[in-house]
Amino acid sequence: MSESELSVIKPEALKTYIWLQCFDGSIQQVEEEVAMFCPMICREIVKNGTGSAKNHAIALPERVNPASLSLILDYCRFHQVPGRSNKERKSFDEKFVRIDTEKLCELTSAADSLQLKPLVDLTSRALARIIEGKTPEEIRDIFHLPDDLTEEEKLEPLKNINDDPRIRLLNRLYAKKRKELQERQKLKDIQVQQEHKDERSLDELLCFINGDGGSGGGKGGKSKKKNKRRKDAKNPPKADLEPVNKGEAACAVPCNVGIGNIPRAPCQTSDVQDDNEYPFEDGDLDDGLDPAMQEELDREVEDFARRLNSVWPERMHLGQERRIESQLIGGNNSLQRFSGFNHR
């Protein structure tokens, strides 16, 4: 008789035992029915005939360490008894997974390598319960995860998945949509701005016609005047722009009352809109004025401005007046471009 047979025929052993060997070399014996509960061990016994003796122990996968193995065998020992009620099993399972997270992770890994599906599910659910409802910091803390993502990656983690064509398409669509919305918003803003200015420019038109009479300089030197205005409007300090905007409403009212409406506004607004869509088309072209001409125009503008300031003290500043005038005179919406420029 061989030694293996002798080891089986022991008087005190009424049950058959199976020998299991962990990766670290330690060997353990366990009752056969308990071991058979594990599909992987069961297969080894049935197909390969191993496990019946100490020197023919079943080699377990390396993910099964001795601590996990003893837990797994406890689990098998309990559940392989057929007479237990569902309640008992559930209560055992709940207590079984109340171990520290490290052991739980090792147990999950071991159960997975032994293909013990019910235990894999039980331990996976337990891990999921630990993760659920916690902040990332808490989770990192519990599982000792390294905090190896950059701040940007944490804030916009999905932005960096650029290799997927679907995501690229999605990002493009979103970008396009965002742009559209922005454009529409800008149009709205400009339109609102523009309408105020339009009203005032009408008043200005009438005032100009009634008061100044400098139409000669107006129509003839159209383009020149336009340039002048643009340049001069640039010169005054930027601070003017702010109060100008605020003062619009205040100025608009008295003008309207005084002068009345001319229904040019709608046409002008439509022009304004067109121009806003294609800003800078003509650009800030220099018409090539010679300096002498420039100076003369400067003086005229200053005169006019002074007069305006004295008659309508609520009306603000030079820059604003000039802009209106240029629009009025130029008629080709250089003002809009300006305001467009300022808005950008």
Added chain:
Amino acid sequence: MAYSSFTQRQFSRSSTSGSTIIEQTMSSSSPGHARRLFDGMPPKKKRKSPPPVSVADRISALPDSLLHHVLSFLPAQASVRTCVLARRWRHLWRSTTGLRIVGLDDEVELDVEDLRKFVDHLLILRERTDLDSVEIKFDEFCEEDQPYVKTWVRFALMCKVRTLTLHVGASEYLDLDDLPLVSRHLRTLDLDGVGLQATFLDFGTCPVLQDLKMSHCNINACRISSHSLKHLTIYCCNSDFDCRIHVSTPCLFSLELSHFSGRTPILENMALLESAHVYLSDYCQDVCLNYDSGVFCGANNNACKNCVPTEDDCSREYVLLGGISNAKHLKLLPGSKTFIFARDLKQCPTFTKLKTLLLNEYWCEGPDLDPLACILKNSPVLEKLTLQLFSKGPTHKVEMKGTYSSVEGPAAISEHLHMVEVKCNVVDEKILKVLKFLTAFNIRFGFV
């Protein structure tokens, strides 16, 4: 610390073979060396200072497939959020084997609208892996949301889902299309708060469907049929139809039919049935017309037209007992007004395999306890009988256990009967009547 981030980078670079890297390092060296690897000593770098006592990151050592499995138990939003935990976790959420499209907070009532945007992103950004289980659960929805929910169901089926759960907690039913459910992989279907129609309930296009549970559903069909179904639960459902629903599930193993509102479904023959639990509540439309006047229809000649089968309609056929008389374990708890069981019993079915039986006071109505007598006489292998009289349980104030000895007297009832229990709240004359009846069969009682 430096070493652990080194391993993380290893994992992310070859995320699908992350486990093999660890296994290679482990198997190519002795156990002692492997332990040192985890102690923070990188194989090529030399450290001047002693390595920090780094508590190993055990969870990231799990293979990808296992982490996908863990993440599939989380609500979808929580699983997506794990992408900010660490480099190893950046893309794990995209390949989970299960999706739980449920809210994060159990207390808040969940609108489909809240879910929609998130789910749209999730379904596009995920990997197209097969899904094992999909759970969709929400409370409120409106007209425009219905196509989205149906699309999510279709998506789940396309991903070869095996377990599909759809729970709608709203006050109206979410109507699923009158289209067949086609899937070669679907095994378990759990529906709650859904409106179902004829074509859907013909599960011929789901050849491996084994578990079907319908709770609080509106079943507007004449037939539920499946040749593969093993477990069927119809709980608190209703039907607007006048005709009875035919349940055709020849391979059924276990059945639960309770609180059905409407005409009781007809159960066709189930040869493999092991257990059936049928509870007909007050919502059941099959009520005895004489009940309110206190006249028991059973034995009388002037029985109402509901209780006595007439020639013209199909009431001559079994409604319930035809299907479930093959079972080994029965729990039959009809409401007192119903007539179905009494009517079925008139056709004298035999319960050839019945081993355990649980009945309520319905069976003990009438002067001679006819229904109980009938069923006892026709159960040749009955082993355990439990009578739950006027007490819903689970605990009962009075429990009596009786034993039966077949030696004395004729074997009117099963010879194998070894346990009879009577559970009630008070021992009044009705209970005494039952006890007297049972003692006539040589059943002796004692108090527990």
